[in-house]
Amino acid sequence: MSVDGGGVPRPEGGLGTTARHAVTAEEVARRAGVSQSAVSRAFTPGASVAAKTREKVLAAARELGYRPNAMARTLITNRSRIIGVVMAYLDNMIYPDVLEKLAAGLQQRGYQMLLFTGFKDRNSDPVFEQIMQYRVDGLLLASTTLSSDLSDECAAAGVPVVMFNRMTEHPLCSSVTSDNRNGGRQIAEFLVAGGHRRFAYVAGAAISSTNRDREAGFREGLLRHGIGQIGHAEGNLELADTWVAARDLFAADEPPDAVFAGSDHMALAVMEVARHEFGLRVPEDVSIVGYDDVGAARWPSFSLTSFTLPVAPMVDAAVELMMEQIESSSILSHHRVVPGRLAVRGSARLPGGPVLDRDGTLIWAPGGTE
Amino acid sequence: MSVDGGGVPRPEGGLGTTARHAVTAEEVARRAGVSQSAVSRAFTPGASVAAKTREKVLAAARELGYRPNAMARTLITNRSRIIGVVMAYLDNMIYPDVLEKLAAGLQQRGYQMLLFTGFKDRNSDPVFEQIMQYRVDGLLLASTTLSSDLSDECAAAGVPVVMFNRMTEHPLCSSVTSDNRNGGRQIAEFLVAGGHRRFAYVAGAAISSTNRDREAGFREGLLRHGIGQIGHAEGNLELADTWVAARDLFAADEPPDAVFAGSDHMALAVMEVARHEFGLRVPEDVSIVGYDDVGAARWPSFSLTSFTLPVAPMVDAAVELMMEQIESSSILSHHRVVPGRLAVRGSARLPGGPVLDRDGTLIWAPGGTE
DNA sequence: CAGGAAATTGCATACGCATGCAAAAAAAGC
DNA sequence: GCTTTTTTTGCATGCGTATGCAATTTCCTG
Numbered sequence: 001m002s003v004d005g006g007g008v009p010r011p012e013g014g015l016g017t018t019a020r021h022a023v024t025a026e027e028v029a030r031r032a033g034v035s036q037s038a039v040s041r042a043f044t045p046g047a048s049v050a051a052k053t054r055e056k057v058l059a060a061a062r063e064l065g066y067r068p069n070a071m072a073r074t075l076i077t078n079r080s081r082i083i084g085v086v087m088a089y090l091d092n093m094i095y096p097d098v099l100e101k102l103a104a105g106l107q108q109r110g111y112q113m114l115l116f117t118g119f120k121d122r123n124s125d126p127v128f129e130q131i132m133q134y135r136v137d138g139l140l141l142a143s144t145t146l147s148s149d150l151s152d153e154c155a156a157a158g159v160p161v162v163m164f165n166r167m168t169e170h171p172l173c174s175s176v177t178s179d180n181r182n183g184g185r186q187i188a189e190f191l192v193a194g195g196h197r198r199f200a201y202v203a204g205a206a207i208s209s210t211n212r213d214r215e216a217g218f219r220e221g222l223l224r225h226g227i228g229q230i231g232h233a234e235g236n237l238e239l240a241d242t243w244v245a246a247r248d249l250f251a252a253d254e255p256p257d258a259v260f261a262g263s264d265h266m267a268l269a270v271m272e273v274a275r276h277e278f279g280l281r282v283p284e285d286v287s288i289v290g291y292d293d294v295g296a297a298r299w300p301s302f303s304l305t306s307f308t309l310p311v312a313p314m315v316d317a318a319v320e321l322m323m324e325q326i327e328s329s330s331i332l333s334h335h336r337v338v339p340g341r342l343a344v345r346g347s348a349r350l351p352g353g354p355v356l357d358r359d360g361t362l363i364w365a366p367g368g369t370e
Numbered sequence: 371m372s373v374d375g376g377g378v379p380r381p382e383g384g385l386g387t388t389a390r391h392a393v394t395a396e397e398v399a400r401r402a403g404v405s406q407s408a409v410s411r412a413f414t415p416g417a418s419v420a421a422k423t424r425e426k427v428l429a430a431a432r433e434l435g436y437r438p439n440a441m442a443r444t445l446i447t448n449r450s451r452i453i454g455v456v457m458a459y460l461d462n463m464i465y466p467d468v469l470e471k472l473a474a475g476l477q478q479r480g481y482q483m484l485l486f487t488g489f490k491d492r493n494s495d496p497v498f499e500q501i502m503q504y505r506v507d508g509l510l511l512a513s514t515t516l517s518s519d520l521s522d523e524c525a526a527a528g529v530p531v532v533m534f535n536r537m538t539e540h541p542l543c544s545s546v547t548s549d550n551r552n553g554g555r556q557i558a559e560f561l562v563a564g565g566h567r568r569f570a571y572v573a574g575a576a577i578s579s580t581n582r583d584r585e586a587g588f589r590e591g592l593l594r595h596g597i598g599q600i601g602h603a604e605g606n607l608e609l610a611d612t613w614v615a616a617r618d619l620f621a622a623d624e625p626p627d628a629v630f631a632g633s634d635h636m637a638l639a640v641m642e643v644a645r646h647e648f649g650l651r652v653p654e655d656v657s658i659v660g661y662d663d664v665g666a667a668r669w670p671s672f673s674l675t676s677f678t679l680p681v682a683p684m685v686d687a688a689v690e691l692m693m694e695q696i697e698s699s700s701i702l703s704h705h706r707v708v709p710g711r712l713a714v715r716g717s718a719r720l721p722g723g724p725v726l727d728r729d730g731t732l733i734w735a736p737g738g739t740e
Numbered sequence: 741c742a743g744g745a746a747a748t749t750g751c752a753t754a755c756g757c758a759t760g761c762a763a764a765a766a767a768a769g770c
Numbered sequence: 771g772c773t774t775t776t777t778t779t780g781c782a783t784g785c786g787t788a789t790g791c792a793a794t795t796t797c798c799t800g
Contacts (some may be wrong), residue, residue: 022505022527024786035750040788047788050748050796065523070503071450072786074441075755082484082504090466091665100460103487112500114452115485117473130482133440134452135392153435157392239665268669276670295461295609299638300646301671394756405780410758417758420766420778442756445785 023066032060043068074135082112083322084136086127088144089120092237092265093294097311098142098164105319111137119144120205120237132157138322140164143208146173160325160332164318165309167209167335174325176318176336180210180291183307184217186342187260187289190305192225193351196258196287200231200249202242202270204262211262214291218260231256235266242266246273250280257286258348264290264297264306271302271347287348293340303346310338393436402430413438444505452482453692454506456497458513459490462607462635463664467681468512468534475689481507489514490575490607502527508692510534513578516543530695530702534688535679537579537705544695546688546706550583550661551590553677556712557630557659558591560675560734563721566628566657570601570619572612572640574632581632584661588630601626605636612636616643620650627656628718634660634667634676641672641717657718663710673716680708 025039032039034053041047042057049057060066074080083106087095106113114134116127123145131139132153139146139154142164146154154161155172163175191199201218204211222230231252233245242261246269249256259274261267267290274280274288282288290297290306297304317336325332344350395409402409404423411417412427419427430436444450453476457465476483484504486497493515501509502523509516509524512534516524524531525542533545561569571588574581592600601622603615612631616639619626629644631637637660644650644658652658660667660676667674687706695702712734714720721734 022786026786036786037750037788038748040786041749044788048748053748065526067499067502069445069505069786071441071444071505072755073788075439075445075757075786076788078755080441085485090470095466096460099485100487103485107486107497107500112504113485115455115469115473115483116477117470127477129437130477132437134482135439135441156435272669272671296666300642392756396756406757407759407780408778410756411779414758418778423778439756442785443758445756445787446758448785 022069023064025066025068028057028060028064028066031064032056039066078135079326080135080137081110082114082134082136084114084116084131084134084139085142086116086119086124086131086140086144087142088117088124089237090117091239092143092263092292093296094264094292094309094311095142097295098315101312101315102140102319105315109319109323123147123207125150128153132159137326138162140318140322141166143210145207145209146170155331158329158331160322162318162322162325164314165210167213171333172331174321174332174334174336176314176321176338177210177213178307178309178314178340179337180213181217181220183291183340183342184214184219184260185221186217187291187307188218188221188224190342190344190351191258191260191287191289191348192222192227194258194287194349195351196349198231198254198256198258199227200233200256200259202233202235202245202249202259202261202266204235204237204266206234206236214260214262231259235261235263235269237263237266239265239269242269243273246270247277250274250278250286255286258289259286260289260291262291264292264294264304266290267304267306267347268296268302271304282347283349289348293343297343297345305343305345305348307342308340310340314338392439393434395436395438398427398430398434398436401434402426409436448505450505450507451480452484452504452506454484454486454501454504454509456486456489456494456501456509456511456514458487458494459607460487461609462513462633462662463666464662464679464681465512467665468685471682471685472510472689475685479689479693493517493577495520498523502529507696508532510688510692511536513580515577515579516540525701528699528701530692532688532692532695534684535580537583541703542701544691544702544704544706546684546691546708547580547583548677548679548684548710549707550580551587553661553710553712554584554587554589554630555591556587556734557661557677558588558594560712560714560721561628561630561657561659561718562592562595562597564628564657564719565721566719568601568624568626568628569597570603570626570629572603572605572615572619572629572631572636574605574607574636576604576606584630584632601629605631605633605639607633607636609635609639612639613643616640617647620644620648620656625656628659629656630659630661632661634662634664634674636660637674637676637717638666638672641674652717653719659718663713667713667715675713675715675718677712678710680710683708 025036029036029039038053039057041049042054125147128150139161145166151170151173161173167175167177201215231249233249235242235245259270261270267288271288274286280286290304293306293308297306395406399406399409409427411419412424495517498520509531515536521540521543531543537545537547571585601619603619605612605615629640631640637658641658644656650656660674663676663678667676714734
């Protein structure tokens with residue numbers, strides 16, 4: 001079905017190539033009876049202009065509908081005030097939140113966001129050319145990475161790179177992550193303390209440092225208690241894959257009684273399979289723990305125990321790190337690790353240990369870990 | 371916790387203001403032994419260059435790491451190849467999908483996306499200035515609108531405006547929506563056919579045309595069967611608000627036995643409250659129907675009956691509409707309405723009528739509506 | 741009111757590239 | 771080989787703005 005109104009042809013400004021004509025500083029200058037420089041200065045905070053002149057200019061600008069041309073400005077200042085943002089995928093439920101907070105943070109500092117997406121299982125090299133052509137002031141990679149060569153290129157071009165939720169070995173990139181390793185470890189402790197015996201890990205993308213660290217921490221924590229053998233399944237951050245992976249786990253001879261999934265997204269899928277395909281009770285038959293603490297984890301239907309991904313402080317840190325580098329014109333290699341905590345809910349059996357109520361969220365605080 | 375690597379100062383290029391220096395066409399030209407125009411032509415598809423020259427240029431460019439400056443190009447061509455995208459909010463679960471498909475569609479046509487977000491309960495005027503300074507080739511508004519004045523300004527500037535999932539009265543804006551009205555009507559028919567008596571509508575944002583149309587269709591459908599009085603609650607697209615709204619509904623003297631929520635997001639919240647706060651069985655005690663057919667609607671825990679928001683065709687239509695206007699340099703006012711269908715699942719009592727299985731999805735097809 | 745300091749202004753230029761135009765080179769036609 | 775046609779090339783210019791510099795105005799100070 002299609003309801004079409006009339007087509008209104010745009011007034012042509014001249015020779016076809018110069019179709020539309022935006023108001024320029026020159027025109028404003030003429031109207032205000034000043035020079036083009038004065039107009040420029042009137043729009044530059046802190047520039048040397050008499051208050052009276054600025055008024056005249058702003059008035060003329062308002063009348064003509066003038067707006068400075070950011071592209072032309074970029075050409076001179078060599079600053080686009082644009083940050084290239086690459087998001088691997090958006091179906092992880094934390095990303096709406098990340099994106100919104102990021103947009104707000106950049107916006108507030110006068111920066112815009114050029115967004116690219118769709119690089120879940122490979123790095124962001126494919127869009128690199130495009131991004132760099134727009135002379136972004138910085139590059140933020142969320143849940144994705146860049147090849148070493150391109151990272152070098154960025155550094156050479158003076159474009160700071162900040163990774164979000166991913167670590168990298170590259171000496172000229174910065175990163176902001178949650179304490180994945182510790183999170184995995186703490187979950188292991190929690191599950192062991194809960195009296196579980198057969199553990200399984202549901203993995204995210206293999207190339208993801210975040211996934212590796214979470215798993216490493218988990219295994220490390222279990223090993224402390226002499227548990228070396230655990231189930232492993234590839235959820236791959238995809239619902240469909242996780243579904244299959246979960247079936248494999250529960251259909252095994254010795255199905256796990258405690259599952260840690262590398263992201264809430266996958267954890268919820270595991271829970272669905274456990275309950276509705278295998279008729280398992282959560283947490284009586286199987287405990288399920290996730291990581292990220294997405295909004296849905298709090299829904300009564302799920303009540304998912306999950307390690308918090310501290311989105312707000314992480315985004316803040318990322319923006320800070322970016323601004324710091326842009327303003328100082330230097331490429332840094334700082335790695336910020338933001339601590340999280342285990343939000344204890346109903347999807348995993350409770351251990352005997354102390355569970356505290358902090359700001360309405362239940363926290364498990366075994367002696368000395370915090 | 372914070373682990374910091376070393377800070378590597380960026381090599382300064384000269385007088386402080388010219389901190390970093392990107393390779394220019396001029397330099398490539400010198401290296402290749404041609405003129406700057408030749409370089410420009412080598413990078414312009416369809417330009418008049420000998421194959422041999424192009425090779426030389428591309429080789430030199432590769433050696434120097436040259437990348438055309440999109441900003442400078444924009445200044446001349448008057449085309450930024452950037453689309454300004456404003457998304458009202460991202461917590462509606464369809465938006466990750468929309469954003470990804472949109473990015474892909476634009477990317478494929480050589481366009482980039484300048485993203486703005488966070489305008490759920492007001493229009494997008496606040497960021498308008500910023501967007502226009504970057505001389506975007508088009509403006510796409512997802513679940514948000516623009517004041518009439520600014521719409522005029524866009525038209526005057528030759529910037530086409532396309533609304534996604536919102537209609538507008540403005541004569542110089544285009545829009546792509548699903549058939550909200552028909553959807554609401556069909557849901558009414560479905561619920562009436564299912565033998566329900568007491569109906570309620572959970573509303574989204576009051577300023578949203580989408581919300582109004584869905585409600586209008588719903589009421590219209592009910593009225594056909596003589597039902598004029600229905601419950602009404604404001605979910606406001608917010609989980610917290612929906613939670614409260616749902617409590618009000620179910621705590622009433624005559625609680626509804628059929629609830630239509632203006633979005634799946636809200637429908638799921640209603641279901642949570644019904645089940646876990648009021649102990650109601652779905653659909654035995656109350657039927658719940660949503661709109662959008664988000665991924666989670668398919669999860670066994672919810673099995674939400676929902677009217678489909680056809681994201682893929684809608685995004686395609688939006689991109690088409692945008693490109694058409696950009697390429698023809700004319701502002702159109704086309705309103706595309708993309709049909710959806712009722713995906714029948716378990717959250718609402720089934721009527722006696724025909725429920726067909728189409729492509730694995732159950733569709734309710736009352737005589738002659740399709 | 742003179743004289744100098746400070747604030748303001750305009751001029752000219754540069755940023756990196758695309759493009760019209762004319763000149764040059766290559767190809768084609770005879 | 772010479773003219774005509776076609777293709778390729780370089781020159782010059784302009785897109786809209788910011789900014790160093792010098793000229794001008796305004797403001798102070800005595």
